[in-house]
Amino acid sequence: MIRATKLSKFYGGKRALGPVSFEISDGETVGFLGLNGAGKTTALRILACDLRPSSGTIEIGGVDAVADPHEVRKRVGFLPENPPLYTEMTVADYLKFAGELRGMTADQLKKRLPEVLEIVTLGEVQNDTIDTLSHGFRQRVGVAQAIIHEPKLVILDEPTRGLDPVQIVEMRNLIHDLKQSHTVLISSHILTEISQTCDRLLVLSKGAVVGEGSENDLSKEGEVRQITVTVRAPSGDDPKGQITKVLSAIAGVSKVGDAYEQGGGWSFALSTAKDCRADVSRAIVDAKLDLLKLDYARSELENTFIRLVGGADASN
Amino acid sequence: MRATSIIYKRELGRYLRSPIGWIIAALMLLIAGILFQSQALPGDNLSAIVLEKFFYFATAIPMFCGVLLAFRLIAEERQNYSMILLKTSPIRDTEIVLGKFFAALTFLAIILALSIYMPLLIKVNGKITGAQIFIGYFGLFLFGAAVLSIGIFASALTSNQIVAALLGAVFVAVMMLLFVLAKRLDAPVQDVLEQVDLWWIHYQGGFMRGVLNLKDVIYYLGVTYFFLLLAVKTLEAKRWQ
Numbered sequence: 344m345i346r347a348t349k350l351s352k353f354y355g356g357k358r359a360l361g362p363v364s365f366e367i368s369d370g371e372t373v374g375f376l377g378l379n380g381a382g383k384t385t386a387l388r389i390l391a392c393d394l395r396p397s398s399g400t401i402e403i404g405g406v407d408a409v410a411d412p413h414e415v416r417k418r419v420g421f422l423p424e425n426p427p428l429y430t431e432m433t434v435a436d437y438l439k440f441a442g443e444l445r446g447m448t449a450d451q452l453k454k455r456l457p458e459v460l461e462i463v464t465l466g467e468v469q470n471d472t473i474d475t476l477s478h479g480f481r482q483r484v485g486v487a488q489a490i491i492h493e494p495k496l497v498i499l500d501e502p503t504r505g506l507d508p509v510q511i512v513e514m515r516n517l518i519h520d521l522k523q524s525h526t527v528l529i530s531s532h533i534l535t536e537i538s539q540t541c542d543r544l545l546v547l548s549k550g551a552v553v554g555e556g557s558e559n560d561l562s563k564e565g566e567v568r569q570i571t572v573t574v575r576a577p578s579g580d581d582p583k584g585q586i587t588k589v590l591s592a593i594a595g596v597s598k599v600g601d602a603y604e605q606g607g608g609w610s611f612a613l614s615t616a617k618d619c620r621a622d623v624s625r626a627i628v629d630a631k632l633d634l635l636k637l638d639y640a641r642s643e644l645e646n647t648f649i650r651l652v653g654g655a656d657a658s659n
Numbered sequence: 660m661r662a663t664s665i666i667y668k669r670e671l672g673r674y675l676r677s678p679i680g681w682i683i684a685a686l687m688l689l690i691a692g693i694l695f696q697s698q699a700l701p702g703d704n705l706s707a708i709v710l711e712k713f714f715y716f717a718t719a720i721p722m723f724c725g726v727l728l729a730f731r732l733i734a735e736e737r738q739n740y741s742m743i744l745l746k747t748s749p750i751r752d753t754e755i756v757l758g759k760f761f762a763a764l765t766f767l768a769i770i771l772a773l774s775i776y777m778p779l780l781i782k783v784n785g786k787i788t789g790a791q792i793f794i795g796y797f798g799l800f801l802f803g804a805a806v807l808s809i810g811i812f813a814s815a816l817t818s819n820q821i822v823a824a825l826l827g828a829v830f831v832a833v834m835m836l837l838f839v840l841a842k843r844l845d846a847p848v849q850d851v852l853e854q855v856d857l858w859w860i861h862y863q864g865g866f867m868r869g870v871l872n873l874k875d876v877i878y879y880l881g882v883t884y885f886f887l888l889l890a891v892k893t894l895e896a897k898r899w900q
Contacts, residue, residue: 391747395898416749427744431673443665444748488744 344368345390345496345526350399351550352385360385360550362399367543369495372522374541375530376648382550383530384424387500390528391421404495417446420494420525424501426485430474434465434484437473438491445492455491462520463487464513479510486517490525497525503536515540534648546651554651559618561651568615573636574627575608583609589630595619608635662750666758667765674728674766683727684770687720694719695777706785707869713777714795714867718858720774721803724767726831729810730824732759733890737818752894756887760811767803771796791869798866801879805857806831808886815893831857834882857882 344366351361360382367373375383388394389401392412401408408415429437438459442452460466463483468476473484482502489497502518503511518540521527531537537544538558546554546561554561572590576582583602586609590599596619600612613623620637627634674680699712733756736742745755778792813827814820834857841852853860861875 393743393747393898397899413749413751416747419747421743421747423740423743425740427741428739429669429741430739431676440665440669441744441748444662444745444750446661446749 344402344404346400346402347386347390348400348402350386350389350396350401352382352389352394353397358550360389361396363547363550363552364399365545365552365555367526367528369526372518372527372529372540372542374537374544375528375547376532376534376537376544377530377547378532381532381547383532383547384500385550386547387421387498387528387530388423390496391419391423391498392416393421393423417492418495420489420492420497422482422485422489422497422499422502424504426481427488428473428481428484431472433470433472434476434487435460435469437484438487441488442491447492452491455493459487459491462490463517479506479513482506482510482514483517486514486521490521495526496528497521498528500530501532502529503531503533511536546648548651568618569639570613570615570620570623571610571636571638572613572623572627572634573605573608573610575633575635577631577633585630586611586627586632589626589632590623593619593622593626595622606635608633610636660754660757662748662754663758663761666745666750666755667762670732670759670762671765674762680728680766683724684766684773687724687770688774691717691720691774692777706781706787707791709785710778710781710787710791710795710869711867713781714799715863717771717774717777717795717799718802718862718867720771721767721799721806722831722835724770725803725806726810726824726827728763728766729807730814730827731820732763732811733814733894734818734820734823735814738820746898752891755894756811756815756890760807760887763807763811764804767807768800771799771803788869794866794869794871797871798862798875801866801876801883802858802862805879805882805886808883808890809834812886812890812893815890815897835859854878 346366348364349362350364352359363382363386375386377383385394389396390403390408392408392415395409395412403415404418406414406418429440432440435456438456439452442455447455457466460469463486465480465483465487468480473481476484482505486499486502489499499518503514506514515536518527518529522540529537529540543557544554544561545552574586576585579585587599587602590596590611590613595615595617596613597616598614600614602609602611604610624634624637694716695713698716699709704712733742736745775792775796778787778795781787782789782792809830810827813830814823816826817823834855837852837856838859841849841856844852861878865872865875
């Protein structure tokens with residue numbers, strides 16, 4: 344359990360964070376979401392005991408991180424925005440060094456190193472020096488050093504920063520694996536990234552927590568949502584009209600937008616007052632239509648985010 | 660102190676594997692050799708005087724090496740973002756500073772040891788004792804330790820390696836020129852500055868002449884401790900900034 348109470352951090356006279364209070368339970372995966380300069384990195388660095396807070400308390404696993412940072416550091420693995428690498432070392436030597444710093448014995452490292460190399464799929468390059476690795480591999484080495492000592496809490500600051508699409512998917516899968524055995528905190532300003540990997544979001548703006556909860560919790564009650572649905576009508580002269588009729592009849596759908604052809608079917612934007620994806624899919628199947636795709640429109644989460652971090656300011 | 664040993668091994672390995680460390684060593688030994696050949700050997704001096712002159716010019720080795728080996732130790736870690744690995748590991752800032760200091764000191768000792776052929780040449784051809792050589796080298800070692808500690812403190816102040824090198828050089832230069840300032844002042848400030856000077860009284864007046872004074876040993880250990888402590892406190896303070 345992580346408990347932050349009235350946590351704040353000032354750089355000189357400038358407030359970078361807080362006062363913020365939040366709690367994170369064991370086994371949760373929580374995303375710190377916010378624009379650049381919102382205080383995400385500062386919050387994570389305090390949690391990793393890299394920075395000391397200007398005021399407030401923070402407890403990790405029942406230990407006061409300000410009074411006993413040494414003890415807390417044993418339980419935390421941290422991947423900062425820029426992975427802390429010694430590029431002249433080989434991957435294996437670097438991970439051994441990182442493990443030794445965390446108090447691991449030679450026997451423990453002998454057992455753990457192959458496991459970590461397998462988790463982050465670095466086995467093939469374990470004897471390569473880090474300066475010969477691509478950005479994606481370096482990022483994985485950064486994750487490996489964060490988990491080598493089997494910490495309860497893993498903190499990843501912008502883990503997908505600078506990665507290409509394939510590497511982003513690999514990193515996302517890696518985070519999913521980490522979720523099985525660690526409490527994971529991730530920061531990002533990429534909304535879809537956070538929403539796909541985290542159980543809960545903490546939205547930060549100008550150093551303050553402006554929203555907390557799941558993606559659904561963060562959406563205002565009564566706010567209009569956008570659902571996109573792609574449907575194919577197997578038969579009939581007017582498939583578009585046929586589908587529109589079915590969709591318009593669904594309870595909760597207030598507006599069916601203009602259709603356009605996509606992927607062998609027709610895509611529609613539906614305005615709804617609640618999450619009625621289940622009703623939509625059921626209605627389509629009952630009408631013997633083919634449901635090809637159904638999801639929130641991307642703008643849904645973006646709208647929520649922009650509303651939370653201050654409207655027009657955020658969109659600029 | 661387990662972490663000190665881990666950091667020490669990594670840093671020393673880096674010095675030994677890096678061409679830069681050996682280039683610095685080669686340059687320093689070349690300069691010391693040239694000075695020995697051109698300044699210490701000529702003339703019909705007594706071998707004890709030649710040895711004194713050798714230890715006079717050999718001061719350049721710890722003076723320059725101390726700054727050159729130390730400036731990157733912490734500044735580079737910050738510049739490359741690797742410092743955060745050390746700072747988020749369950750180790751103390753004291754262990755970080757000591758591990759790096761002892762690694763640099765070991766490499767400096769290796770460089771100093773490589774220069775021993777020069778005093779041995781004097782011993783073979785003249786009348787000096789092994790104790791004189793030992794005391795001279797002990798002085799160079801202690802002087803080097805003090806310079807290294809000043810360099811590490813400078814390195815802890817900034818993440819820019821060039822600024823760290825310049826700061827280290829300025830601190831060492833100021834500490835070595837205090838006796839010049841002391842000459843222009845009256846007692847008791849004069850006495851204080853003379854005693855604080857990094858080279859004149861404690862090295863030139865003692866170790867260089869083959870004289871081992873406990874107060875000189877304590878002085879160099881004190882300076883080294885003081886600047887290492889400043890480096891540790893600087894690292895600690897950065898966590899609050």
